[in-house]
Amino acid sequence: MSKLTSPFGPRTALSALAGVALFASAPAQAADQVKPDPKLVVVISIDQFSANLFEQWRGQWKGGLGKLGREGVVYPNGYQSHGMTETCPGHSSLLTGSYPNRTGIVGNNWYDATTGKKSYCLLDESVTLAAPSEQDPVSPRNLMVPTYGEWLKAVSPKSRVYGVSGKDRGAITMAGHDPDGAFWYQAGFGFTTYVKPGEDAAAKLAPVAALNARLAAEQKKKPFVWTYENKACAALEKTWTTGERTWDAKLPRPLPANQAETLRDLSASPYTDAVTLEAAAALRDEFGLGDGPQVDVLTVSLSATDFIGHRYGTRGPEMCDHLSRLDARLDTFLSRIGKAKGEVLVVLSADHGGSDFPERLHDEGYDISRIATSAWLKGLNQQLRADLALDYDPLVAPGGIDTLVIVGADKKAPAAVERARIASAALALVRSRGEVAEAYEINDLLTTPPVAKGTSPDTISVKERLRRSAYPGRSGDILVAFKPNLVPATASSTYVATHGTPWDYDRRVPILFWWKNAQARERILPIETVDIAPTIAAVTGVPIPKAIDGRCRPLGAGHDC
Known part of the structure; x- marks a missing residue:
């Protein structure tokens, strides 16, 4: 049997697969599942977190990702069920219970045939951005259906809904229309948001102003440099030729030549997820989410896996170190949000999957x-x-x-x-x-x-x-x-791998539900990301709209939602 090259030590291919299989087939505890009764619902999307990526590294995680996978209700075969598996439409499905043909968010971009111009999925020229930016102004206006947070507020007006992400489309589509706040990271500034006519930019940024100041001071004093936190990942280093470019898959990356490259490199690194989790935890603390009698919602879209996957692929030392870091950072995050006075329900999934870059897969014998x-x-x-x-x-x-x-x-x-x-x-x-x-x-x-x-x-x-x-x-x-x-993608200096197809490597994503004292259960049959919102609604007593595509899935035994 040939050896697998593993950054965690040599293992045979058979033993690597067996380890995951034994872990996945561990019997559920005999006790009946006690449904969660959350006062804080935290929904995490890991951008480009395919089911394949989840299974590849699952057995190695000891922190937050490991905790969710070991202790939660795990659906390893979740699906984004639409064909154009991109970030904006995928996120639009996570908390609306609806496919993109209902949400109206069918791609990251589309073409406005009336003007003859390309349009971004969240473009809204009636708003402005709170921070100076060359990006288009964005808002939830193009999202044609309500989110779970809106279902909740309709019956519980005192509930708070906040969203945070490394991308505007990750924050806005999950938080929905008129949340209490939707923030995304802008390298070189901090967290920003959109400002409607009549609103004050400083007031909209107030919830993240202190964090932004602290991040700026920290970066000025000691800029983030991506070196190995998990040195075992160096075992995956190799030189590749993608398109007309030959480059080394290794850390640290070559020094950037200018400020634009510095900011781009910062975004495509574990730093983006680290500060996103920090912002989410800070919002929980600042507003006491989960401390009151009502149910609150905190959505967290982690964008670095997508940035890194596009730029470096999904199976090299970069992704290895990033996921190792994310596992550790999520552990800290779970501890911080666990300080809420009420029970916390954590849901984790992804907006789409993805595949490694073709040249590495071809080198491994795949016809790609x-x-x-x-x-x-x-x-x-x-x-x-x-x-x-x-x-x-x-x-x-x-x-x-x-x-x-x-x-x-x-x-x-x-x-x-x-x-x-x-x-x-x-x-x-x-x-x-x-x-x-x-x-x-x-x-x-x-x-x-x-x-x-x-x-x-x-x-x-x-x-x-x-x-x-x-x-x-x-x-x-x-x-x-x-x-x-x-x-269907040409390799460039900053783009080697992609997603977006209707095939399973881009559609399959994990779906995990976790709360303290949950009985660990492995659910192997397929479900869909549109099932997440109605499932959360059922356990929080929120009426489920009839005009959605998803179905409630029981978190306990049997069919009771």
């Missing part, structure tokens, strides 16, 4: 490769120009080549007859390409009846997955599913 995105789109447009006698490119791809938008010469929506002519030719051309598994025109998806509610997410068709990512005016004209293990 990249699709050169610009060349692929250019080829489609050249063929359509010739076939349809056009003097312009009729297709644009605002967020990736899996979503194609039909435009006229002015880059806006063409007349209906012309759109239909281009759509017919483009769809046939896309479907003829050998690298494409399936492709659908948007109106076909919008008029396709949904499968029965409760259909297992691992059995639904690719078309159904894409249907759940289809929203009028936001989803483009042709949605494409490339064949598995064909990665």
Whole structure:
């Protein structure tokens, strides 16, 4: 049996798998599960935390991640059930109980055919940002459904809802409309938020002002440098060539050349999650979340795993050290929020999964490769120009080549007859390409009846997955599913791995529920991220809206929600 290279010591491949299997199959305690009765609900999303990543490192965690996995109700086979598995739509599903075709958040970006411009998922030009930024102004306006926090406030007006993240789309989509606060980390400033007309920026930032000042002082005195905290991770070091770049997977990273690179490197490091957890704990302490008679909500979206996964891949020394650090930081975080006077329910999942970069997987014997995105789109447009006698490119791809938008010469929506002519030719051309598994025109998806509610997410068709990512005016004209293990992303100096496909390596995520004195249970059958909100609602006595896609899942034995 060949040896596995492990930063935690040599093990055979068989023993590595057996260790996880024995751990996962440990019998649940015989005592009946006592349902939680929380006064504080903490929902944590680890961005790009695939089920594969969870299982790969699960047996090594001794801190907070380990505690949740050992002591909680664990669903290792959770699913983001839509097709376009990106950060914004994935987060929109976590606390709404709804798929993106209902939340309206179908991608990180979409194309506004009325203006001929690309639009960010949370763009709202009626608001401003509390801190100076080159980013677009954002708010929850584009989120078309309420979140659990809003369900809760409807029956418990004194409940508080706060959200914090390393990304605006992680904080806003989980906290929902009109929370008590939604904050995200902006490297070089600290935590920021959005400001509606008539609101005062300083007042909106007041809950995080002291933390921001402290973080700035600490960075000025001793800037964060990412070196190994877990030195065993150095065993995974190797030199790689991705695209036209050759680089060393190792820590510390080369020194940045300028301030922009310094801030970018800081974001794509464990520092982002460390300060996000600190902000979340500080909000709990400052506002006494969980101390009163009402139920409070704290949402925490940890973005560093996604930043690191995109930049360095998911199975190298960088991710190894990051997850080791996160395990330790979550342990401290759980201790701090555990000081709440009421019971605390912690839920952990992810907005989507992800895969390692193709070159490393190919080196390990997998048949996996990249699709050169610009060349692929250019080829489609050249063929359509010739076939349809056009003097312009009729297709644009605002967020990736899996979503194609039909435009006229002015880059806006063409007349209906012309759109239909281009759509017919483009769809046939896309479907003829050998690298494409399936492709659908948007109106076909919008008029396709949904499968029965409760259909297992691992059995639904690719078309159904894409249907759940289809929203009028936001989803483009042709949605494409490339064949598995064909990665529609070109490698760059800061981007080597990605996600976004309808395949299981991007859809499967863990879903964990933990509270003090919970009986550890392993639930192996698939559930969906849209089941999280109704499950929380059931244990907190909040009415579950009928017009959602998810179902309550019992945290105890049997079927009682």
